Amino acid sequence: MTLTVTEAGLSLADPAAYTDEGRLHEALTLLRRQAPVHLVEADGYDPFWAVTRHADVMEIERNNALFINAPRPLLATAEMEARQRQSAAEGIALRTLIHMDDPQHRVVRAIGADWFRPRAMRGLEVRITELAKRYVDRMAEFGGECDFATQVAVHYPLYVILSLLGLPESDFQRMLTLTQELFGGGDEERRRGATPEELLEPLLDFFAYFQRITAARRATPTDDLASAIANARVDGEYLSDIDTASYYVIIATAGHDTTSSTIAGGLHALIEYPAELERLRSDPGLLPTAVDEMIRWVTPVKEFMRTATAGTSVGGVPVAAGESLLLSYPSANRDEEVFDDPFRFDVGRDPNKHLAFGFGVHYCLGAALARIETRALFAELVPRLESIELTGRPEWVATTFVGGLKHLPIRYSLK
Numbered sequence: 001m002t003l004t005v006t007e008a009g010l011s012l013a014d015p016a017a018y019t020d021e022g023r024l025h026e027a028l029t030l031l032r033r034q035a036p037v038h039l040v041e042a043d044g045y046d047p048f049w050a051v052t053r054h055a056d057v058m059e060i061e062r063n064n065a066l067f068i069n070a071p072r073p074l075l076a077t078a079e080m081e082a083r084q085r086q087s088a089a090e091g092i093a094l095r096t097l098i099h100m101d102d103p104q105h106r107v108v109r110a111i112g113a114d115w116f117r118p119r120a121m122r123g124l125e126v127r128i129t130e131l132a133k134r135y136v137d138r139m140a141e142f143g144g145e146c147d148f149a150t151q152v153a154v155h156y157p158l159y160v161i162l163s164l165l166g167l168p169e170s171d172f173q174r175m176l177t178l179t180q181e182l183f184g185g186g187d188e189e190r191r192r193g194a195t196p197e198e199l200l201e202p203l204l205d206f207f208a209y210f211q212r213i214t215a216a217r218r219a220t221p222t223d224d225l226a227s228a229i230a231n232a233r234v235d236g237e238y239l240s241d242i243d244t245a246s247y248y249v250i251i252a253t254a255g256h257d258t259t260s261s262t263i264a265g266g267l268h269a270l271i272e273y274p275a276e277l278e279r280l281r282s283d284p285g286l287l288p289t290a291v292d293e294m295i296r297w298v299t300p301v302k303e304f305m306r307t308a309t310a311g312t313s314v315g316g317v318p319v320a321a322g323e324s325l326l327l328s329y330p331s332a333n334r335d336e337e338v339f340d341d342p343f344r345f346d347v348g349r350d351p352n353k354h355l356a357f358g359f360g361v362h363y364c365l366g367a368a369l370a371r372i373e374t375r376a377l378f379a380e381l382v383p384r385l386e387s388i389e390l391t392g393r394p395e396w397v398a399t400t401f402v403g404g405l406k407h408l409p410i411r412y413s414l415k
Contacts, residue, residue, distance in 0.1 A: 003027055005035045009050050012326060013042035013075065015186025015398035018302060025343070028052055028331035037317040040326070044077045048305065049314070049325040054335035054355065056315045057327045060306055061359035067306035068101045069362070072324045075303055075400050083196045094203055095243050096250035098304065102361065108243070111232040112251065112365060115164070115225050121368045124164070125376070131159055132376040136384060140414045145391060149408040153264035154256075157373050161255035161366075165248070166224025167213070174209075178202045179253040187398040189406065203249070210248040211241055225251065251366075254402065258300035259370045261404025263377055266294030268408055269345045271388055276347045281382055290347035291374045296354035297345055298404050299330045304358070329355050388412040 003011075008027035011017035017024050031038055036053040051057055060067045072081065087093040097109055114120060135156045139146060146152065154176060162172055181202035184190025192198050217230035218238075229247045232239060239247065270277040280290050307324045314325065333354045334342040357364035364370070391411045397403030 003030055005030060005038060009035070009038045009040040010042050012040060012050050012303070012328060013045050013400065015400050018400065018403060019396040019398050021396065024330065025334060028328060028334065031328075032331060032335060037315040037319075037325075044079065045075070046072075046078050046081065046324070048075070049317070049319060049323060050328060051314060051325050052328045052331035053315065054332040054338045054353070057329070057332045057355055058359060060314065060325060060327060061355070061362070064102065064361050066309055066312060067325065068309055069099060069105075069304070069306065070101055072305045072307055073098050074305055075326055080196055080199065083200065087200070091242060092204070092207070093242070094249065095246045097247075097365070098250065098362065099246075105361065107234055108239070108247070109365065111229060111239075111247065112225065115228065116365050116367075116369055118368045121372050124160075124369075125372060127163075128160055128373055128376045129380070131156060132373075132380040135377065136380045136414070139381075139412070144413055145409075145411050147407055148267055148410050149260075149264040149405045153260040153267075153405075153408070156377060157256040157259035157263070157370075160369070160373055161252065164224070164255075165226045165252060166222055167226065167252075171209075175252055178206055178209075179257050182206070182249075182253060183257055183399060183402045184397055186400060187403075187406070190397065206249045206252075207242070207245045210245040213248065214241070214244050254301075255366050255369070257402055258366075259373050261300035261402075262295050262298045262370065262374055264405040264408050265298030265300075266291075266374065266378065267381075267388075267410075268394055268405060269294060269297050270382075271390060271410070273345045276345055277382070277385075277388075280347045280378075281385075284379070284383070286347050287375055287379055287382075288371075289350050289352065290378065291371055292352045292354065293345060293347055293349045294374060295356045295370070296333045296339075296349075296352055299333050299354070299356045300404050301329055301356065301358075301364075301402055302400060303328055304362075329358075384415045386413040386415060 003026060008030045011027040031052040036056060038050045039047060040050050041047045084093055097105060100108060135152050139152060158172055158176055162175055180190045181192045185199045192201055213226055214230045217227040221227045221231055229244060280286050303326050305324050305326055308319050308321055310321050312319050333356060336342055338353055357367040389411050392409035394405055395407040397406045
């Protein structure tokens with residue numbers, strides 16, 4: 001059945017749409033071609049403009065004074081947005097970097113920035129390489145079959161980021177479960193519940209956990225990222241309890257969930273494009289471009305929202321002050337005007353101007369770490385991989401925000 005523009009726009013507010021990538025990209029392609037800045041009026045949501053072309057997303061990302069994150073940084077139902085406003089009034093709302101605008105954003109971002117600069121990340125490469133080998137060795141121990149998404153991809157980057165924070169390994173499974181509940185509110189397998197109260201429970205659990213971490217690190221500072229966050233001062237004062245906990249939450253969740261989606265989706269792409277797997281095996285020098293192609297292909301962050309501070313136009317379409325826009329990163333990363341043959345997975349794609357990490361002042365803090373982790377895992381796996389195939393149907397997370405494959409059943413042989 002052929003989609004209409006209206007139906008295509010509504011798919012952006014439907015978590016289930018992201019579980020069928022073929023259908024999703026059919027909708028996004030239609031929007032880019034016929035209505036690249038399209039007003040979506042979905043049941044249960046306040047209206048928003050869907051922005052689907054690379055150039056328009058870039059224009060908005062560049063102008064962070066005209067297009068701001070507050071008060072609607074993410075797509076959520078009107079009911080959830082109302083609940084979040086109430087939580088903010090009560091002082092228990094999440095306030096991460098993606099909720100902030102300059103000048104506050106610039107000051108708070110600086111607290112963790114040095115920990116994620118490429119030079120600092122290179123210092124972690126030896127440890128990351130050791131972990132990559134550990135998880136490929138674990139694949140060998142599974143006896144030639146596993147669910148790569150649940151048994152490998154989610155654990156490896158989780159271990160890296162939580163080790164960087166300095167959290168005890170005994171808490172890693174708890175952090176994984178809370179992350180999946182927080183990002184998986186639209187997915188029946190992952191969410192804790194369906195009511196607004198139940199959807200907020202994982203966040204409250206995160207806050208309680210990280211308030212204890214803050215108290216411990218202030219009492220006894222250490223040399224980890226958690227201590228740097230706990231003891232950071234702005235204008236001579238500690239961050240508030242909520243802002244401190246929020247900083248931990250964004251690092252601990254986005255710092256691994258997006259990378260695990262890239263790793264699982266990247267392996268799936270190599271299975272679906274065996275000539276590209278062989279190309280990468282024959283020329284390991286392609287690994288850096290292959291990693292960026294995996295990131296483009298998967299695009300783990302599906303959207304961010306911006307709100308216009310003044311009347312303007314985007315792509316020739318008038319946008320009034322106070323109206324919100326959804327930046328569709330999967331669409332921008334398949335834009336035919338920017339990428340040659342965008343629906344072909346190409347491990348040598350160069351240039352690759354993908355927007356999976358965003359652009360401008362809100363460019364992903366952990367981009368260098370994500371690239372290093374993904375490169376290390378495939379540098380270890382590809383040379384040892386003698387054969388690989390799917391043994392079942394891959395399954396994607398139902399989400400409108402962050403996600404990718406949640407199940408990838410495979411059979412393989414390793415050297």
